Amino acid sequence: MNLFSIITLISIIIPVFVGIKLGKDFFGIDLPIFFGLILQTILGSIILLYSNGYETKEKNKVSIGYFLFFLGLSGSFLSGKSIWLCIFWEVSSLGAFLVYAGQGYSPKAIKSIVALFLASSISMFFISAWVFLPDSNLSFSFLIIGLLIKSAFSILHVWYPEAYVGTPAHLSAAFSGLMINVPLLIFARYCMYWFNEINMTIYLIPIAGVGVFIGGISSFFTKDVKKSLAYSTIENSNFLWMFLFIASYWIRSENEIQKNLSQSFYVLFFIMLLHHSFSKTFQFLSLGYICKISRSTLIDTCTGFGRTLNISPILLGIGTFSFCAIPGTLGFVAESTTLFLVSKAMDLSGDLQSLYILLAIIFAILGMILGSATHLRLYLPLVLSVPRNELEKKITPDRFILFSLKILGFFIFLIPVFLLGFSLMIQYSQSMNLILKSISVGLNFQTPPYLMSWLNKILYISSLSFFFFFILYIFRFSHKIKQRNIWDCGNEYRGAEVSIPASVISDPLYNSIGRYFVNKKGEPYIDDFLKGSIYSLLDMGKFWIHKVESGEISQYILFSAVSFLFSLFFIIALKIYI
């Protein structure tokens, strides 16, 4: 590791202390900020270590890039409603720009940078409006639009897959595991109590549900590894928004059942965020490395490259296991709790609002199933299939890469064990219980007993499953391979002939489900439509240029008059709304 990397590594830890110095109430109202900073400290360090093994040139520039990137993210968390938020918001994009230096600015990389800067700038424009306006429904509406754009919320997600096409694996992991958290946690910190006043909730909950579905189905059919994971991130992001919206919808309810559900979904939001951040970072780092050695991001070109690595297929699959919600992983805790709370929400029958929520849940669960199948579709051909071209010798990854994957894998399995330990400490330690009670009072928050009891049970099952898998993996007491032969009646077909591409898994579903939502490249029709609309809008400039080419004054006057009228209508509409 070079000096810049070490400085960056240290700088990742500092923001937590800066927050304390600034007087942030980390165990009270600022808990979401604290959560975001802690995640950044852990995942940021792992990503930084990984980048050291991944990059072979321009390591200093990459380290400086990460320094700025993490500075931007932590600054965005800590600055609150001030001009600093806008500045730090852009600093993170600038840092990302420098990180690209390691692999060079290829056309694909430039496309990704443009997508990132565009989305970041547009969202910053809306966030600036919130910063400069006094607290009101209008200012919070601007903030929410800005946050939704940056976190790739349904319909506003068009830029997101494009931002991944040319990014190195570690930066994709940082985008997905860390950058996406910032808008969500800022919402949790500043908007939760305002949200219902704006009267958007009831529309945004089903839209988030549809977003989960679109993300899930697109990720399943997309033929590019990084785009597939990007769509999977869109799916997760919409899931997280859905939980936040449901939590804020009932946050001020007088009804005890609804209030309990609100608080439960708020807890679930944090669990899901934890799962998403760790598991998705793992997926980008492991599968991204396979893409790097295969020199392609197309799934079918990367087939079997995992077998050419000197890494256990179990280690490479930990992210997939988590997304398939295998007991023992963080994904199991998050997804089983999701189902549990969904069943509680389904009990609230009768009114129109619960039908909206039911609709969102239907779409979200379909998306969740497709999302987990996506990870299998990536893992099986890339890691377990026989490669198309057998390499002469196996590749041993850099020790930093191996270390980062191992430590991330341990986190995915061990977080449920830590949480169980924490839960036991609360139950049996009087002082811990008192501390937690004081935090609850500070937050004005009480975890409902039914959720606590569910989580306890799930954490026990998860921890026991982990120990079972671990012992089985280490001792392999059931069976050790001693004798080899093949029974297959497929004659002597071996090697490349039986290399199994991902299309074998997704194509059978294309005609029955896929063709209604995605094109043959696996890109959703809605994205095509939105991109087409944006291009048409931008082409309007060409239309006006064509009109004023003649140089006639009357046409200039017409142009000015139309612009004036449009501005006038906009101002009137705003006035009426306010």
Added chain:
Amino acid sequence: MENFNQLILILLFIFFPVLSLGIIRKVRARAQGRKGPPVFQNLNDFSRLIQKKPIDGLNSSIYAEIAPLIVFIAGLVMWSIVVYEWSSFLLIPFFLAIQRVATIGFAMETGTSFGGLGTSREILLSISSEPILLFSILAAQTKLEISFSMIGFLLGILFLGALFIAILAELARPPFDDPRTHLELTMVHEAMLLEASGRTLAFFDFGYQLKMATLFVLLIRIGLEHSKFANTILPKYFENLITVAGSLSIAFIIGYWESISVRRKWSWVAEILGMTFLILIVLGSLVNLK
């Protein structure tokens, strides 16, 4: 009565997984005019296979070593959940997921043509059937109750019918697949396990039997959970007796069904399951609005 109840549960736990597959085979054979194997033949097969050392494929590695036991233990856990109800049924899809991931991991790792074929079909079936299974279990966790009336009865039958179709798909039984043919081109589960032998095959097969038994009992338990028998609360032992009888009936029905049905083409699978899912949502909404 509590002891009697415990006895029923213990007998159900020990014998039903072996019995269910035995009954299916026996009924199918009888319906086709054959004598068929003894009902406990699969127990004999298991004890024969468990004593044999496995031979592994040329590409086999870690999955071949750990997957069989994982499939077996996951099956045992979910079987204990449906029998003793020590935890929510919501956990069953997660243990089904363990079995699925371990089995397809084994199939892909051996790197044979049939492994890939079986994997592709297994994922197709699971994506298509999982939403139905999940929604049925979710509905079972709610406080929804179907009243004791003609309409309630009809709704309940349709609801259980949808779940039954999903279970057939999940177990890869006809019309979704035909395990009796032993022609590799028509199989799902068997295609994935072509390279399994000896102890490995024994664990995989027993894991599958536990999964089958779990889903049969689950269907009956979900049905009982939300039925209102003229406002009476059934004693626990009686409920468990109904569960045993109902689960055995399902095994009989499937046995007979297999003797008269054939496997349909694959493009049909996703469409019929999609349709079933839509029907389930409409039914769920109707009950919810009511």
